[in-house]
Amino acid sequence: METLLTAVPLLPLASAALLLLYGRNLPKPLVTGLGVGSVGLAALAVLSLVMQWQEAAGPVTVVLWQWLSVGSFSVDLALRLDQLSLIWLCTITGIGFLIHLYSSEYMDSDDNYSRYFAYLNLFVASMLLLVLGDSLLLLFLGWEGVGLCSYLLIGFWYRDAANGAAARKAFIVTRAGDAAMALGLFLLVAQFNTLNIQDIVEAASVAWSAGDTLPTLACGLIFAGAVGKSAQLPLQTWLPDAMAGPTPVSALIHAATMVTAGIYLVARLSGLFLLAPDVLLVIAVIGVATALMAACAALAQHDIKRILAYSTISQLGYMFLALGIQAWDAGVFHMMTHAFFKALLFLAAGAVIECLHHEQDIRNMGGLRNRLPVPFWSVLIGSAALAALPLTAGFASKDLILLRVWEVDGMGAWLWTVAAIAALITALYSFKLVFVVFFGDIQTEPSHQPGWRMSVPLALLCALSILGGWIVLPLSEVLPLQAEDPAHGAIAIVSAAIPIVGVALAYLIFQTRQLDVSAVTESGGGRWTAQYWLEGWGMDRLYDAVLVQPYARLAQWWRGEPMDRVVAVVTGAAEFIHHQLSTTQSGRLGRYVAVLSAGLILLLTLMLLRAFA
Amino acid sequence: MGPGMVPIEHVLVLAGLLFVIGLFGLMLRRNIIFMLMALEVMLNSAALAFVAAGARWGQPDGQVIFMFILAIAAAEVSVGLGLVLQMRRQLRSLDMNDAIRLRG
Numbered sequence: 001m002e003t004l005l006t007a008v009p010l011l012p013l014a015s016a017a018l019l020l021l022y023g024r025n026l027p028k029p030l031v032t033g034l035g036v037g038s039v040g041l042a043a044l045a046v047l048s049l050v051m052q053w054q055e056a057a058g059p060v061t062v063v064l065w066q067w068l069s070v071g072s073f074s075v076d077l078a079l080r081l082d083q084l085s086l087i088w089l090c091t092i093t094g095i096g097f098l099i100h101l102y103s104s105e106y107m108d109s110d111d112n113y114s115r116y117f118a119y120l121n122l123f124v125a126s127m128l129l130l131v132l133g134d135s136l137l138l139l140f141l142g143w144e145g146v147g148l149c150s151y152l153l154i155g156f157w158y159r160d161a162a163n164g165a166a167a168r169k170a171f172i173v174t175r176a177g178d179a180a181m182a183l184g185l186f187l188l189v190a191q192f193n194t195l196n197i198q199d200i201v202e203a204a205s206v207a208w209s210a211g212d213t214l215p216t217l218a219c220g221l222i223f224a225g226a227v228g229k230s231a232q233l234p235l236q237t238w239l240p241d242a243m244a245g246p247t248p249v250s251a252l253i254h255a256a257t258m259v260t261a262g263i264y265l266v267a268r269l270s271g272l273f274l275l276a277p278d279v280l281l282v283i284a285v286i287g288v289a290t291a292l293m294a295a296c297a298a299l300a301q302h303d304i305k306r307i308l309a310y311s312t313i314s315q316l317g318y319m320f321l322a323l324g325i326q327a328w329d330a331g332v333f334h335m336m337t338h339a340f341f342k343a344l345l346f347l348a349a350g351a352v353i354e355c356l357h358h359e360q361d362i363r364n365m366g367g368l369r370n371r372l373p374v375p376f377w378s379v380l381i382g383s384a385a386l387a388a389l390p391l392t393a394g395f396a397s398k399d400l401i402l403l404r405v406w407e408v409d410g411m412g413a414w415l416w417t418v419a420a421i422a423a424l425i426t427a428l429y430s431f432k433l434v435f436v437v438f439f440g441d442i443q444t445e446p447s448h449q450p451g452w453r454m455s456v457p458l459a460l461l462c463a464l465s466i467l468g469g470w471i472v473l474p475l476s477e478v479l480p481l482q483a484e485d486p487a488h489g490a491i492a493i494v495s496a497a498i499p500i501v502g503v504a505l506a507y508l509i510f511q512t513r514q515l516d517v518s519a520v521t522e523s524g525g526g527r528w529t530a531q532y533w534l535e536g537w538g539m540d541r542l543y544d545a546v547l548v549q550p551y552a553r554l555a556q557w558w559r560g561e562p563m564d565r566v567v568a569v570v571t572g573a574a575e576f577i578h579h580q581l582s583t584t585q586s587g588r589l590g591r592y593v594a595v596l597s598a599g600l601i602l603l604l605t606l607m608l609l610r611a612f613a
Numbered sequence: 614m615g616p617g618m619v620p621i622e623h624v625l626v627l628a629g630l631l632f633v634i635g636l637f638g639l640m641l642r643r644n645i646i647f648m649l650m651a652l653e654v655m656l657n658s659a660a661l662a663f664v665a666a667g668a669r670w671g672q673p674d675g676q677v678i679f680m681f682i683l684a685i686a687a688a689e690v691s692v693g694l695g696l697v698l699q700m701r702r703q704l705r706s707l708d709m710n711d712a713i714r715l716r717g
Binding site for chain 2: 589
């Protein structure tokens, strides 16, 4: 079992190394075999781990070697498998394999085919290290590794300057959160002299009591890292721009796996976060605010990928809301179902985009229902799950979150109201997508049908998006859960009815056009709001004005070398004195003698005055 | 102080006058030979002051120093005259201001 566990991150890592070093010279089928096969083998290994899990008594730890040792502080390079990391392993390798398979067709005609698979494999390896790391340091290594791969893949088509800018933006914005997270890790090291996750949680529950300043500070800093990585307010601006990368990358990194690393971090350190109830409250409020704002922004987008990007931000907000109200299992469950249906939506959107000559604007799409049946059914099922219609996986998890939120004392009703409004808007925009793209009149004729390597992953993800809700996650041993099931009262019926109302509204507005909203959308305020939401609540403009422009101006100022002017005062003074003094070196002996005698007389006079005074 | 002896004050005033004459000669003359002569005058004025002081206190030190000064003056003149010859040869002039291009 230990060997199998070690092989899981090692397989994609080895394939990434091979492809990075020799990828250019390898024949294309071999590149495909390495890139897709390594992740497929890792998925098989994970499957076998799941089979053997029942036999294992508890968490499995594999210490590979001692990583570093400084004085009394040492870190082992150790992998640890428990139920929580097992769930992420299944998601990463399972969905990762499907997306790799899909990519082999999607990227087929790209010149940099092997570079693409090298980066994608490196990403999978980093993500696996992230969730398997026994210490926060190894987790941080994986954390930065996935950030690097995200940067490389967003800027994959680097010849377009806008893609490079999007990649840099993603890297720099998440770095702001990572810096805070590193500070949080330093704080933990200073307090407990260890980075082993189990040791820290145990020591913290002894040394700290709930509500102390130190756990609040540490959890706040670590949560800031999660905010950056999982694109929550106020660091969410990078994710919509990250859509510049290839669509399978958006599906794997920016929907299914990497952006849920923040969820994993908070769930993994749940024991620590319980000591900081204030931070948990902040997590819940940020989560629900992000869910609502991103849902509104998604409603106003025209680019199919940006709609999905904003909906990802919104769904991540739901997950953080669940974590914030200590419904840990609901948050992790929603992470898993979201990975199913969002990967499905992205891959289906990618298929549509590819079959329509890389058209991404939904206003130029329409009537594709009969033309592209596989993407149609995929988007329909994915949207149903995203909108959380009953009998889908999305319903199972999102409904659980809503019910748990309702039961929270004090803030519960408020949080529920905001989350319910966001759920309504979610249903509205996800079925707006379905109706606008697949119904109505044909706008752009598709050039071809997706092949089997794209259709099979779509079909499998369709099945998961419906059946995934019945998976029971064995989380009771690793997360501090409340035992009782949420009550099923009137609120359960209301929660279940909300998405249906949203879909009905979308049908009336975008399909039959019986409900005429042009009076609202065409008014001045409506236009302004739509434009404001289209720009993602103006956050980009705000950051541009407050951070980017002042920084650019500062850089411009420094380019003029202002420090040189300070140094120039010294050199200027030296030169001036030099010129003044060099005139005394006239070479005329008479003057030298005169000055010499004058000095002599002066000295003599002074000596005599002293002697006689 | 015996009869016929010159009082030391007179000698010192004479030495001072000689020194000032030499100094002004050095400052104002431009011909290098005259400058060397002015230097000789200054050295001699100093030597005179030593001899007078030695006589005043009845000590031989003044005359010993005089011998030293004489030797130094001779050495200085020999080097100086060598320079004069070179200057005459190189610059075709004895004016010190023509040697000004030697400055750094």
